[in-house]
Amino acid sequence: MAKARYIMIGGFLGAGKSTAILRLAHYLNEKGLRVGLITNDQGAGLVDTAMLHSHGFPVEEIAGGCFCCRFNSLVEAASRLSKESRPDVFIAEPVGSCTDLVASVSYPLSRIYGDNFTIAPLSVLVDPARAMRILGLESGRAFSSKVTYIYRKQLEEADLIVINKCDLLEKPGLESLRQALGSNFPGAEVLACSARCGTGLDVWFQRIATCELGGNHRMELDYEVYAEGEALLGWLNCTAEISATEAFEGDILLTALAAHIQGQLNSKEIEIAHLKMTLSPHDESGELAVINLVRNDYVPELSQSLSDPLQSGQLILNLRAEASPEELRTAVIAALHHCSEIAHLTLTIEHLEHFRPAKPTPTHRMTRIGTA
Ligand SMILES: Nc1nc2c(ncn2[C@@H]2O[C@H](COP(=O)(O)OP(=O)(O)OP(=O)(O)O)[C@@H](O)[C@H]2O)c(=O)[nH]1
Ligand SMILES: [Mg+2]
Structure with missing residues (x-):
C-alpha cells in the first residue's frame, strides 16, 4: 500500500x-x-x-x-x-x-x-x-x-x-x-x-x-x-444556540460581539492572541459566518459571510489571550448578554470551558529521526 x-x-x-x-x-x-x-x-x-x-x-x-x-x-x-x-x-x-x-x-x-x-x-x-x-x-x-x-x-x-x-x-x-x-x-x-x-x-x-x-x-x-x-494564556471555548422571533443579520451579530469583547479586553490591557467565532444557521444553506481578531490593535475581520438573515443558529466562540480564564469568561458572558439583549435574541449556552493549558508532557520525545 x-x-x-x-x-x-x-x-x-x-x-x-x-x-x-x-x-x-x-x-x-x-x-x-x-x-x-x-x-x-x-x-x-x-x-x-x-x-x-x-x-x-x-x-x-x-x-x-x-x-x-x-x-x-x-x-x-x-x-x-x-x-x-x-x-x-x-x-x-x-x-x-x-x-x-x-x-x-x-x-x-x-x-x-x-x-x-x-x-x-x-x-x-x-x-x-x-x-x-x-x-x-x-x-x-x-x-x-x-x-x-x-x-x-x-x-x-x-x-x-x-x-x-x-x-x-x-x-x-x-x-x-x-x-x-x-x-x-x-x-x-x-x-x-x-x-x-x-x-x-x-x-x-x-x-x-x-x-x-x-x-x-x-x-x-x-x-x-x-x-x-502556555499557562499565561487563558483559553475559552463556548458553544451557544441563538434564536429570534424575527430574522437577524448574522454578520452584524458576530461583528458586534467581537467589538464588545475587544473593547473589554482592551480596557484591561489584555493581549489578545486570537478571538474567533463561527455562526451556522439552522437552515439548508450550508453557509457559515466566520470572524477573527488577531491582536488588540486590529479590527475583527469577517472571513466568511452569510448571504441571508437567519432565525436561529449555532455560535462557536474560541478566545485565547494573555489573561486569567476568569477574565475571559467575564468579557465573553458580558458581550453575549449585551448583544443578545440589544438584538432581542434568545441565547442558550450549551458548552463553556475556560482554563489555562496544562503542562505539556509529550507521549514521545525523540531528538533524531533514527534514535531514541
Ligand atoms: N490579510 C490576511 N489575513 C489573513 C491571511 N491568512 C489568514 N488571514 C487572517 O488571519 C486570521 C487568522 O487566520 P486563521 O487561519 O484562523 O489563523 P490560525 O493560525 O489557524 O489561528 P489559530 O487556529 O487560532 O491558531 C483570519 O482573520 C484570517 O482571515 C492572509 O494571507 N492575509
Ligand atoms: Mg486555526
Whole structure:
C-alpha cells in the first residue's frame, strides 16, 4: 500500500494556519489527491473544525490536549480518516501555543509509523505584525517573555518559516522581516505568501508536497518555561444556540460581539492572541459566518459571510489571550448578554470551558529521526 503523506503546519495563534490549510487542501485536491484534515485543541468545540468542515473536507478533531501529549489520538484520528476516505495526504494543524513538534510528533511518527507515512518538513507560519514586534523591528503591544519564548522556539524548529499575510506588507517591510527571520533562525528556509489572496503559495506547497523532513532537529527546550508560557494564556471555548422571533443579520451579530469583547479586553490591557467565532444557521444553506481578531490593535475581520438573515443558529466562540480564564469568561458572558439583549435574541449556552493549558508532557520525545 502506498504511504500517505503527513503535513503539519504550525505557527502561533492567529498566524493563518487554518486559512493556509484550506488553500493547501484545495491545491492537493486539484492534483487528484484525497485529503484528510486533523484539527487540535486543549478544549473541545473548535471554530477551525467547523470552518474546515463547511468546505466539504473530512475533518477529525483531537480535543482535550495537544498532538504531542495525545500522540496516540493523532494516530487514531488518521486511522479513522483512512477508513472513511482513504486520504493520500493528512494535513494537521497543531495548537498555536505548541512547540517541540518535530521531536514529539514528526520523529515519533516517522520512527514508529514510518511504513504508513512520509513526513513533510515542518512549516511554521508567521503573522508579520506579530513577528516584527517579537523580533524588535516594530514597537507595539506584545506578549510577556515566557510566551515570546514559545513563539521563538516555534520558529527555531521550523524547516520552513512562511511569512503569511504578505498582502498587508510593503516590499521594504517584507524584506526586513525576511532578513531578520533568516539571521535569527538560520536553520530554516524563509518563504512568503498570502493565504488569503492565494499568492506565493505554489513554491511553499511544492516543498511540503515533495521534500522530506530533515533528520537532525535537536532543539533545546526548557519544558518549565514552555509550560509557564502556555499557562499565561487563558483559553475559552463556548458553544451557544441563538434564536429570534424575527430574522437577524448574522454578520452584524458576530461583528458586534467581537467589538464588545475587544473593547473589554482592551480596557484591561489584555493581549489578545486570537478571538474567533463561527455562526451556522439552522437552515439548508450550508453557509457559515466566520470572524477573527488577531491582536488588540486590529479590527475583527469577517472571513466568511452569510448571504441571508437567519432565525436561529449555532455560535462557536474560541478566545485565547494573555489573561486569567476568569477574565475571559467575564468579557465573553458580558458581550453575549449585551448583544443578545440589544438584538432581542434568545441565547442558550450549551458548552463553556475556560482554563489555562496544562503542562505539556509529550507521549514521545525523540531528538533524531533514527534514535531514541
Ligand atoms: N490579510 C490576511 N489575513 C489573513 C491571511 N491568512 C489568514 N488571514 C487572517 O488571519 C486570521 C487568522 O487566520 P486563521 O487561519 O484562523 O489563523 P490560525 O493560525 O489557524 O489561528 P489559530 O487556529 O487560532 O491558531 C483570519 O482573520 C484570517 O482571515 C492572509 O494571507 N492575509
Ligand atoms: Mg486555526
